[in-house]
Structures are given as structure tokens and as C-alpha cells.
Amino acid sequence: MARNVIRSVKGTRDYYPEEMGLRVWLYQKMRQVSESFGYSEYEGPILETFELYAAKSSEEIVEKQSYVFEDRGGEKLTLRPELTPTLARMVAARQPQLTFPLRWWSFGPFWRYERPQKGRTREFFQWNIDMLGDDSPEADAELVAIAATFLKAVGLKPDEVQILVNNRKLMDARLAAFGIAPDKRPEVFNLIDRRDKMSAEDWQAYARELGLNGQQIADITALISDQDLWQQSDELVRMFAALKAYGIDEYVSFAPHIIRGLVYYTGTVFEAWDTRGEYRAIFGGGRYDNLVGDVGGDPVGGVGFAVGDLIIGLLLQELERLPVFGATPAPVFFTLFDQALLSASLTLANRLRQEGLAVTSQLQPEKLGKQFKYADRIGARIALVLGPDEDRDATIAVKDLKTGEQETIPQAQLIEKLRTLI
């Protein structure tokens, strides 16, 4: 590069208007779905104490993948790698004043210190949505229904994405029945979670490393392919029953191998995947019963999920479900014929703004050809020309840049005309 532009920080993204368009579009869909279920928006700080995550998030996330540093006063701080601990902290801090069940959602930046690759950056955005204070399977169902409604809202179909649901209590009980000790179950959960990521041989070897005997390995193998297993869980039976009412059950299926990595999940867990399996999980979530208590509050259970902006963005882009971003927010471009008409042009343009129309004004008198080219390039839909003739007759030329049709009309009719065109 000839120019030596100072580079951006590794793993961060610059949101040029086109990228910002996608982010805002997703944000609007998330808001729309969240609010339609009665969830209120909140936000926490990007910086938290290291203490908040220690032993509450997964070890890998805290120890290896968090930005941890000391501030000038020597306090150990973390750039938040996830939101749920912040939520638990905020709820614990004001627990007596809050009305439960509470329904909250948020969309903001998160940081993980990892090697960037496709669909993964160090700074990313996440939609978090949670309900606290209702421990019922129907609450779990509501969150799954919200997730499905979102997928539908962004134009994804059930044959393209699936929400896979499981329940840790169910799995825990089954492992107990196989004679697997409680302290070994987290490792076995991890084993199950990785079934799809390893070859059958490696998986078997890993299972033996954990000290499982042949019978237990066979039991687990049978367990995670048992599609009817959910019927043994009252919670899942009630949850699936509730889900039917939302009309989104084609987006949801039972999947006994879904466990999830985060240690704080205690009951229902779920993930959404593209059905071709090309990408990582689109989102993940579940029920956590101890988190608020763990940060010093009175025990109150919660259920929620988090959607990163990257995978869903890649998927939507690939399936061509995204609108075109990057056009000017102003559909109307007001040209400037010459210096003598500057004042008249600016005045008229501003009158349009006062009527609620978004208008870009040309400020320097360049050739009209250049002005039209500029208007076309920024994505304006209408160009207005106020030349000497129009100024004398109190008219204005209105050109539709898409059709190329142009009409000269009295200025008094301009607003009405623009409203029909836009």
C-alpha cells in the first residue's frame, strides 16, 4: 500500500454504512420480536470485574478467551465475553424492587480474545433475551417460540434452520442410571456435546479416557440417538405441548446430543443450526437456575438465549434474504443549478424537510450531469431541478431517477407530488 493508514485493532470490524445497514436491520428485527412478546430493552456496561465471570462462565471462555487487564487503579477488569452474568448481577442488585417474572432483552458488543476466522471476530454483537422468575416449562417454551419467531421474521424457513432442544436434568438422570458418578457427569456432558465433532474412533477413545466402561459407552451411544427420549421428561413434554400453540413447532426438534458448553445451564438447553450444517450454531441458550444466587442475589431462575450477529448475517447473505443496504436515507436529491439559485434552492429543500421529507442538497454549483451522477450513485430516487425558468415560473422539475421520467410542476404541488412518488 502506498498510503500508510493506521490499522484497526485485530478482530474488530468497521461498520461502513452498508455493514451498519445490516446491523441496524437485525437490531430492528430483534426489537420487533422482543417487544411483541413483552420484553423490555436494557443494557449493561462493556467492562465488568473479572470476578463476575470467574467460575461462572466456561473455564475456556474466562481463562483463555477473555480480554482481562488491570485499569490504572490496579483493578482486574474484563471486557464482557457474554451478557448473562451481567444480567444476573443487575437483577441481584435491585431484586426487591423488580417485578417478576421479568422479561428483558439487549443488543450490544461483546469481546473474546480468539483468532479471528470466518464468522468469528474478537468484537461481535449479540442479541440477548431472558425471562427471570418463572421456572415453568412454559417459560422455556416462550423463549424457544421467540427464537423461532425471530428466525421466521428474518425470512428463514424450517427446512433451512432448526432449533434443537434438550434438557440437562433428563440427561443427568439418565447418566445417573448408567452408574456414572455426579462429579464425572460434566465431562461426560462434554463428551456427548462433541459427538458430532469427532470421528467415531476418536470419540470412543475419548470416552475410555474418561473411565467409562464398554456398557456405559454403549448406553450413552444409544441414549443420544433416542429420538423419543423427551417423552421421559415431564418438562420437555410440557414444553413441546406449549410450543404447539405458537405455530412454530416445525422449527423445533428434540436432539439428545445437545448439551452446550456453558456450565451454568441447569435444565432446558437449545441451539439453532442451519440444516446443511455449514456454519456453527446460530444461537444457543437454556435455563439457568443458580446464576442470580451465585452473584449474591436471592435464588431466582431464568431462561434465555443469545444470537450473534455474524453467523445469522452470513447465512442470510448466502440465502440472499437481505435487503440492499447502503443507499442514502434521503430519497430526494435537490440539485443546485447555479450560485444565483443557492438561496432559493436551500430554502425550498428545507421546506420539504419541515414537511418530513428527507432531502440531500447539492451545495456547490457543478455541471448538472455530475449532480445527477452523484444522485444516482448515492441511491437517491428523485432529483429536483430549480433552474432560472422554474424559478421565474414558481415551478420545479421533478425527475424519477429509476424510470427517467421528468415533469415540471408548480412548486405548490411539489410536496404532494413527492409523496406519491416515494
Place this chain on the structure above:
RNA sequence: GUGGAUGUAGCUCAAUGGCAGAGCGCCGCACUGUGGAUGCGGUGGUUGAGGGUUCGAUCCCCUUCAUCCACCCCA
């Protein structure tokens, strides 16, 4: 943290141990009251950075930085 690849014009990419190229874009003109399309003309480079080998390096070697991809983990 581990492994693999790639850095050449604004963008996408060629090329050869011996003058650095194309397409697109951009600018101008045809068209001084009208964009997209077309034609013609023009602008384009410390070949990521540093060092080595060589008469000569964009090419070969070393170092470094950056980016991308996979693993790990996860949104």
C-alpha cells in the same frame, strides 16, 4: 494456543531472475439544463515491511507484520 495459505493499481486478479499488466472503478470529452448505456481519451504502483543471495529480485532465501482458512472454544 496449534496448523495451513495469501500479501502486486481504489477493487478483483495476472505476469516474468532483465522496462509492472488486464478487467472493473475513477477523471475528461462526445453531451456547457439531466444520471445509468455506448464510444474515444486519460489517471493510475516504494509489488506489505526489513534484510540476504545476485550484475540485476515483484519472483529465490530468512525475518517480521497483516489478512484469510481450519483446529480449539464459542455467538
